[in-house]
Amino acid sequence: MKYFAVLYYFLSLAYGAPLNSTSPECSVEKIEKIGDCVKDLVSTVEKISKWVDKEYKFDDGEKKEFRDKCNETQKCFVSVKSSCPDFPEEVTNELDVMCSRFNFIIDKFAECVPKLEEMKCVNEVFGPKSLKKTSNEKCKDLKEHKKCAIEEVETACGEKFKEIFVENFNVELNMHKC
16 A cells, blocks of 8 residues: 555656646657656556565665666656756655665664554654655654654664664755755
């Protein structure tokens, strides 16, 4: 179910892009490329969904595959955006946040994540519901739940993971331009 919520959100952003762009630089080829980007996006979200279903356990090959998939999808949307200035920035911003978040979890935080499943504040700011919110709503939630989320991580996973979490939390605040 999480997969469909994430996928729906990104597809609505991507398909909300101006297909009849008023920008002369936005060629038909670039507009058609949006479909390819969406296919990449669907594939990336499917990978994430499978990973979540495996309780965040990735072997090294899967980690590399995920990173590559995220990078390919980001490059695809960036190439469209570079030629189509009216392409919604939210699409690439949200994809960047999602890829950053999952790379963080894969690299530094995988051991702690399963312990946070029932944590209210952590799930409020990083759970599936957070992906459906606007950037302003996310900023509000990040600021409102920061202290509580940090305390939950420290209680569940210890000081080391608290410090790692705080570092990533601040990265997300910056990525959302809070």
